[in-house]
Amino acid sequence: MNYSKKFLLTTIFFGIAGQALVAQIFTTKTYPKDFFNNPLNIPINLAGNLGELRPNHYHMGLDIKTQQRENLPVHAAADGYVSRIKIEPAGFGRAIYINHPNGYTTVYCHLNDFNPQIEAWVKQQQYNLESWKVFLDVPANLFVVKKGDFIAYSGNTGGSQAPHVHFEIRRTADDVNVNPMLFGLPIADNTSPVITRLALYNRLTSVYEQSPRMLPIKKIAGGYETSQDIVTVSNAKVSFAVGTYDTQSGSSNQNGVFQGELYDNDKAVIGFEMDNISYDDTRYINAHVDYKMKANGGPYVEHLSELPGYIHSIYKKVSGDGVIDLSDKGVHNIKIIIKDAYGNSSFVQTKVQWNGSATPASTAAGxxxxxxxxxxxxxxxxxxxxxxxxxxxxxxxxxxxxxxxxxxxxxxxxxxxxxxxxxxxxxxxxxxxxxxxxxxxxxxxxxxxxxxxxxxxxxxxxxxxxxxxxxxxxxxxxxxxDNEAPEITPVGFANGSNVSHLSRLVISVKDNFGKYKNFRAELDGKWLRFTNDKGLSFIYKIDEKFLPGTHTLKISVEDEAGNKSVKEFSLTR
Structure with missing residues (x-):
């Protein structure tokens, strides 16, 4: 090969490689791929993934469907030890945290009963603390588990709308959530993200004092483009947002995407990535989406720009915050690339140009x-x-x-x-x-x-x-x-009842302003564990605490203004 030909091929190679490097906003993740197992004995079919858009929070893990059933066995995804246990009326419901020797923690949520040893220990802690709602630190040597060990039954507890297991992987050191889809779990995904809409914003005014211009898009090979060849605007600074979702092979669930990247004239500007998100920062989803559009009944769209009040954001800025300066009056070739966690991608492209007109001053009040x-x-x-x-x-x-x-x-x-x-x-x-x-x-x-x-x-x-x-x-x-105390209503029994035929006692509580606190139940003066899943009725499953004979059940509830109700029931068993 002569020198000139070799030089030409070398130039072409490094030119192409250089373009690829410029386009690579995010580096490839190197999480362990064979360490964690599927926590269920059924194929993983997702109802949600990390980064899926939810009201006031990013979804922080995988929602694994349980075939519309409860009480499937849930297993430890890897060797480790149970480090924490959480029980709450909303949120996770009943959850187990397992620390692993490689520096990660797995979390399993919306569970029903834990395995018998864990269940018995948790019950004892609840009675010691006189609280059904708990967040317990578990001694490291108390419940050591091996990969595949049974830890609990699946359920629908807490903030769950249908039976499933919510599964998370976190860094143990700082409790930051990482994307479980990057760990080699057996999830088939050969489908590319779908882009449904493209929104254009005037960034010379607040995003909350405008309705974005929705740009019609059409499908082309590998992606989408705007129907209009060149979009002209009457303001010199703009930003973009996309409506988008991802699916997995064989599933129609519209889950969240993994990455979004914005390019202006082939120059990388900014990108977002759904990984390394802390629960302390999950409410910042309201800076990532067009909150006004969603609050007014519209769809979710995701900004390709970082709002100035977004702290610890999911964005990586390369050459700006995503606001495109059009003051040169030239045509800007805009390209947005959307990716899932398995490398499947789609893009939407448009051309935008400022027409040179002045932007009117805001007339918003206040x-x-x-x-x-x-x-x-x-x-x-x-x-x-x-x-x-x-x-x-x-x-x-x-x-x-x-x-x-x-x-x-x-x-x-x-x-x-x-x-x-x-x-x-x-x-x-x-x-x-x-x-x-x-x-x-x-x-x-x-x-x-x-x-x-x-x-x-x-x-x-x-x-x-x-x-x-x-x-x-x-x-x-x-x-x-507020001078009105909460109402306490027994369900299925009354004062003087013989409850031998009942397997549980149910108490309904209502308040005139819909908010009460400090529910307490005592049987013969001793605290009795009533559950309160989803904040609905309080339920006590009759157990060894309620021996045969006649007993006094005392229920007390307080509301936000300090009004207190107390009722006593004489019950025989």
């Missing part, structure tokens, strides 16, 4: 607040405080007061912002009542937030005649006096 800045709005009867990590993007926040109509109200209604503006950290709302309240009246005051049909109440703290509470959503707020 004071402008900024992310990463502490600020306050002060009004005669209402103040609200925004912390540095409350907002994701700068936005005008409007305020107005109106007369209250609720009989229990002791303040005006104060409307702050709009429900389609998301908050990361809670803001502080302070309200002054419309009349002087006695100390006894103050002790029964709660603050209510409402927006549409959604309502929530919080206990308040008093300071110089102002009542304060924290909320993570905008809406309307008012002070209400």
């Amino acid at each position: 004071k402008m607040f900024y992310p990463m800045m502490l600020d306050v709005s002060e009004n005669p009867e209402c103040e609200f405080y925004m912390g540095e990590r409350c907002l994701y993007d700068s936005v005008h926040i409007a305020y107005k007061a109106s007369a209250a109509t609720a009989p229990a109200a002791v303040s005006a209604i104060h409307t702050i912002g709009a429900p389609y503006i998301p908050l990361q950290d809670a803001m502080v709302v302070r309200i002054k009542p419309g009349k002087t309240l006695s100390p006894d009246e103050q002790s029964k005051v709660v603050m209510q937030r409402f927006a549409g049909s959604k309502k929530e109440v919080m206990a308040v703290e008093w300071n110089n005649g102002w009542a304060a509470a924290k909320f993570k959503d905008f809406g309307s707020y008012q002070l209400l006096v």
